[in-house]
Amino acid sequence: GAGVSQSPSNKVTEKGKDVELRCDPISGHTALYWYRQSLGQGLEFLIYFQGNSAPDKSGLPSDRFSAERTGGSVSTLTIQRTQQEDSAVYLCASSLELAPNEQFFGPGTRLTVL
């Protein structure tokens, strides 16, 4: 595609529910990154993929967060048993290679946990 796409654009859920966020990177981009942006805060790095592999998952806030990438393309970020503090904008970015300073961002998914 022309750019990084994310879905849904907005998600409202109840506390305790599971949510799944999707990211479609730019075609051919091997690296994919997930960030979280809470209100009034800077971007917080969560996890990156090189191909289908995520070498370092230590950026994920808790074990309720998981991410996977299949086929070197689409990635999903899953949050289990959502909490109110999970409310944020979740941004996905991709880059041609593992070069975070050359990444392109998607529009984000705004998650609201009631």
Add this chain to the structure above:
Amino acid sequence: KNQVEQSPQSLIILEGKNCTLQCNYTVSPFSNLRWYKQDTGRGPVSLTIMTFSENTKSNGRYTATLDADTKQSSLHITASQLSDSASYICVVPWGGADGLTFGKGTHLIIQP
């Protein structure tokens, strides 16, 4: 500790006026610095990237400067337009795939 500090936190100016946003960083070693524009509800979009050897770079009405000695960068917006209303984020990589340090951004509001 690798940090990026931006100022001011927010800024309101009248349409047509100029403004300058500041970014101070302590990231080391330094390779480059990037300014992003983030419209409300959208992902960040890259405006310009400054490498160690560059002092000034322009992108239309946006001009970025870099002083690697004092570890400061600025983003100057000339003849502001209503569409310039956004958050401007300064980002400095420090190595590794997760080695990006983001500033918290400057929230700019252009009033007619």
